[in-house]
Amino acid sequence: MKLAISACLLGENIRFDGGHKRDRFITDQLSDFSEFIPFCPEDLAFGTPRPSVRLVNIQGDIRVHSNKTGDDLTDALQQTSRNELSKLDSQSLCGIIFKSKSPSCGMKSAKMYLENGFTEGKEDGVFARLCRERYPLLPMEEEGRLEDAWLRENFVMQIFAYDAYEQFKASSPAMADLVRFHTVHKFMLQAKDEKLYRELGNIVGNREGFSFEAILGMYELGFKTAISRKSSIKKTRNVLEHLVGFFKKELTKSEKETLHTQISDYANKIIPLIVPLSTIHLYAQKYKTTYLLDQTFLNPYPKTLALRSHINSGK
Ligand code: SF4
Known part of the structure; x- marks a missing residue:
């Protein structure tokens, strides 16, 4: 990049x-x-x-x-x-x-x-x-x-997402590729801007029957705008709670409670985001939840940058 x-x-x-x-x-x-x-x-x-x-x-x-x-x-x-x-x-x-x-x-x-x-x-x-x-x-x-840890985390997430889109665009994609691209970015987009996330879903759904070139142009504008928005603890918490729902059949009551406590501790700035994310990642691997494992929200940039390990990376 x-x-x-x-x-x-x-x-x-x-x-x-x-x-x-x-x-x-x-x-x-x-x-x-x-x-x-x-x-x-x-x-x-x-x-x-x-x-x-x-x-x-x-x-x-x-x-x-x-x-x-x-x-x-x-x-x-x-x-x-x-x-x-x-x-x-x-x-x-x-x-x-x-x-x-x-x-x-x-x-x-x-x-x-x-x-x-x-x-x-x-x-x-x-x-x-x-x-x-x-x-x-x-x-x-x-x-x-x-x-500022929050601005740094948002900027780094944005440049890696921007790079991902540019690589995607350069790969001569077809409609199925766009669907796939949107699918793996869903939760990251939701944590950035819920409204734009839904609009991007409608663009990919293409009920109006636009040409693929037109769809791609609209999607690029919406995607790059959405990733420029700053995430918040509130928006991120909503996404985390949503992810827990993927394991509602597999987890025991006490495992669910532990996860909800971690999310709540994150929202109260007691622990950093990496803690509930690591737990969700662990369960996604254990129960082979491929849909989650593929989500860029879980790994938006190289983990060695360790930006989600700071309490102040959330606001
Ligand atoms: S790069 Fe910009 S800020 Fe740095 S010395 Fe040159 S003009 Fe000044």
């Missing part, structure tokens, strides 16, 4: 002061599963080291000014941002991770200055804005937000 990353987060000495902002989660964990495509529009425009820049709101027009001289550098940064965007266009990306607070890379986190030098709110950096306009459905996050 390919991820575009602000080059300074990869440890490249490319910031305005010649330093970097290496992010260990990206370089030491995501690197095991991803190929990184680095970008740095400021280095392309001004070289390194360089004077720092800021966003300035001039009567509604967002400009880029040098902090040192006050010179307007907007055109140069926009040009190199477009160049970097063209570079990304040639890649099959599954996500972008931006450096937070940067006037080029920040996602709604770059300080906006007024002409009088005061600050007023936060905005997208120049390059982040272009990316959001060009790739509205592509997973995107900032490294700062990814320190």
Whole structure:
């Protein structure tokens, strides 16, 4: 899977002061599963080291000014941002991770200055804005937000689901393949967005008799939108309770009670999600419940990332 990353987060000495902002989660964990495509529009425009820049709101027009001289550098940064965007266009990306607070890379986190030098709110950096306009459905996050266990878990689940869809689409699928794809993602989608999950089921059901190309287009839009939604403890709990129903004939009363207690402890943030999930996984294996074992909800990404082992990965 390919991820575009602000080059300074990869440890490249490319910031305005010649330093970097290496992010260990990206370089030491995501690197095991991803190929990184680095970008740095400021280095392309001004070289390194360089004077720092800021966003300035001039009567509604967002400009880029040098902090040192006050010179307007907007055109140069926009040009190199477009160049970097063209570079990304040639890649099959599954996500972008931006450096937070940067006037080029920040996602709604770059300080906006007024002409009088005061600050007023936060905005997208120049390059982040272009990316959001060009790739509205592509997973995107900032490294700062990814320190939050809940946002990290949601983002990682999203990029792996996005990658799964892209691989599926590239496999020249037929209708039966789409049914299969939807089936294995059912509970993950339900934990993201119940309404979209049902709409996707209706799309696959195709009672209107649309062409497969039309179905695939509608499904892609719905799927990529659904995986961009954040899961919640409430939604995840509903799915877990639903999964327990698969074993209603096999489990003893006390086994069911134990499982319900685990789910309730998860909902009360006493134990992490991995606990009830592992129990469900164990029963699915024991009773050969293939339908559950195939669900991406149980294994949405490599388990070594251990993101569901954190109490704070649920909200
Ligand atoms: S935040 Fe963006 S523009 Fe600034 S050094 Fe990092 S990659 Fe370059």
